[in-house]
Amino acid sequence: MRGLYITFTPQYIRPIVITYEPETEAFLNAISISNDSTTYFGSTAYEILGSEIWTALDGCVVQIKTALGLTLGVNNLSTKFKYIYPRIGGTSTKHAYNLVTATATGTFSGGWTHDGSGATPNGTNAYMNTGYTYTASNFTVNNNTFGAVIKDNSEGAYCEFGVSNFGYTDIFFFPRFSGNLFLTRLNDQTNNSTSNSTSLGHFAVSRTASTSYKQYKDGTALATITQNSTPFNIANGLIYEACTNNNGSPLFYSPHKRTWLWGGLGFNDTEISDIHSALATFETALNR
Amino acid sequence: MKIAPLTIEQYRSLYRQTYDEASFFNPTSAPDGSYFISEQEINGYNGEQFAWIKDLPLVDYSTELPDVTPPTLTGYGILIPTEAETLNLFPNNKFNLGGYEINLTPTSQGLAVDLGYLNWQGFRDEQDKPFNATIKASFSALWYELLSRYQNNEIIQL
Numbered sequence: 001m002r003g004l005y006i007t008f009t010p011q012y013i014r015p016i017v018i019t020y021e022p023e024t025e026a027f028l029n030a031i032s033i034s035n036d037s038t039t040y041f042g043s044t045a046y047e048i049l050g051s052e053i054w055t056a057l058d059g060c061v062v063q064i065k066t067a068l069g070l071t072l073g074v075n076n077l078s079t080k081f082k083y084i085y086p087r088i089g090g091t092s093t094k095h096a097y098n099l100v101t102a103t104a105t106g107t108f109s110g111g112w113t114h115d116g117s118g119a120t121p122n123g124t125n126a127y128m129n130t131g132y133t134y135t136a137s138n139f140t141v142n143n144n145t146f147g148a149v150i151k152d153n154s155e156g157a158y159c160e161f162g163v164s165n166f167g168y169t170d171i172f173f174f175p176r177f178s179g180n181l182f183l184t185r186l187n188d189q190t191n192n193s194t195s196n197s198t199s200l201g202h203f204a205v206s207r208t209a210s211t212s213y214k215q216y217k218d219g220t221a222l223a224t225i226t227q228n229s230t231p232f233n234i235a236n237g238l239i240y241e242a243c244t245n246n247n248g249s250p251l252f253y254s255p256h257k258r259t260w261l262w263g264g265l266g267f268n269d270t271e272i273s274d275i276h277s278a279l280a281t282f283e284t285a286l287n288r
Numbered sequence: 289m290k291i292a293p294l295t296i297e298q299y300r301s302l303y304r305q306t307y308d309e310a311s312f313f314n315p316t317s318a319p320d321g322s323y324f325i326s327e328q329e330i331n332g333y334n335g336e337q338f339a340w341i342k343d344l345p346l347v348d349y350s351t352e353l354p355d356v357t358p359p360t361l362t363g364y365g366i367l368i369p370t371e372a373e374t375l376n377l378f379p380n381n382k383f384n385l386g387g388y389e390i391n392l393t394p395t396s397q398g399l400a401v402d403l404g405y406l407n408w409q410g411f412r413d414e415q416d417k418p419f420n421a422t423i424k425a426s427f428s429a430l431w432y433e434l435l436s437r438y439q440n441n442e443i444i445q446l
Contacts, residue, residue, distance in 0.1 A: 091310075107310070108311040109314040110312075111332075112311060122289055122326050122328055124349055
């Protein structure tokens with residue numbers, strides 16, 4: 001019987017070379033996640049191979065860059081973001097690393113629990129200093145967005161991030177304040193809120209205009225807040241996570257487990273929806 | 289959640305110190321005025337310099353404020369020793385510890401403290417908090433003198 005023979009000539013076989021976004025490579029190398037079959041978080045619900053983390057994070061970065069019109073293959077997340085803390089790796093050291101810079105710009109204080117599911121503050125004295133001040137050197141009034149992925153559900157005066165001082169331009173971010181309110185301030189000095197009955201999810205606030213800003217949950221705009229912005233005036237006010245930095249002192253500690261924390265330029269509805277989709281896909285890949 | 293109360297000296301020794309590679313201790317004050325660190329910080333520390341934190345007693349974190357309502361007074365009391373250094377401890381014939389205020393009674397024989405204050409459990413609990421350790425130590429000699437006078441039935445009507 002005559003068969004079909006296929007002859008391979010080696011010089012025509014090109015090896016498949018997988019390239020990663022420069023931020024992916026720099027970040028995962030910085031936190032020592034190897035791109036191989038090394039098992040992380042073994043015997044837990046979050047058990048995963050290093051190569052799987054590489055694939056998931058790079059897919060996420062590509063998705064984000066594509067959504068924001070950034071050129072792939074170029075280190076350019078910094079043109080849109082100041083910080084992105086993915087909380088990969090399960091230790092305080094790894095969770096302090098910023099995907100944008102591949103350096104540990106975050107600093108934890110107080111009682112945190114770090115593992116494969118993310119980072120959990122104790123709600124009593126735990127917070128993270130993002131390393132970035134809420135000033136014109138880092139952000140632009142009327143053009144900034146902040147977001148967080150929260151993994152616990154409880155109601156209360158739990159601030160997920162902020163910097164504040166009475167009479168000054170603040171950021172406040174309570175996904176589920178007392179009374180089931182998504183309560184925020186963004187470049188202003190007034191509390192505004194929208195009904196929200198769960199603190200679980202990906203929450204964001206984005207200001208792209210001087211007269212209003214938007215609150216988002218899981219990529220969908222919950223509300224447009226009509227509130228004029230005020231100029232930055234908190235001198236050297238560092239943005240804290242899991243509380244607000246109230247005139248130099250942490251206030252409204254949150255006990256909620258969290259994974260992603262990010263801050264950058266002002267994004268529109270489509271961009272925030274796409275960012276959410278990217279993060280959600282990543283969280284699913286890591287079983288978080 | 290569990291916390292470990294601290295003295296002010298312990299608070300200062302931990303301030304701005306790290307308990308692991310990327311985390312700082314955050315000694316904090318509780319609503320009742322006491323200082324503390326959390327069980328997570330203690331468990332996360334594996335060094336030698338602050339190994340003593342492993343021996344700190346743990347208590348439940350509470351946001352309750354202490355009840356400083358004065359006790360019911362009895363109308364009977366113990367005379368305070370009249371040594372000048374003792375009387376200097378009570379300007380305006382009062383002593384206030386974290387909101388627990390003791391009013392001394394002037395008598396023809398000198399200042400006296402009502403028995404109700406001596407049996408005031410809230411005040412004694414406040415004295416026992418680690419951050420009041422130094423104050424308690426300063427008053428221990430006076431306390432034992434008053435206790436001795438009470439046991440010797442040296443009680444007067446106020």
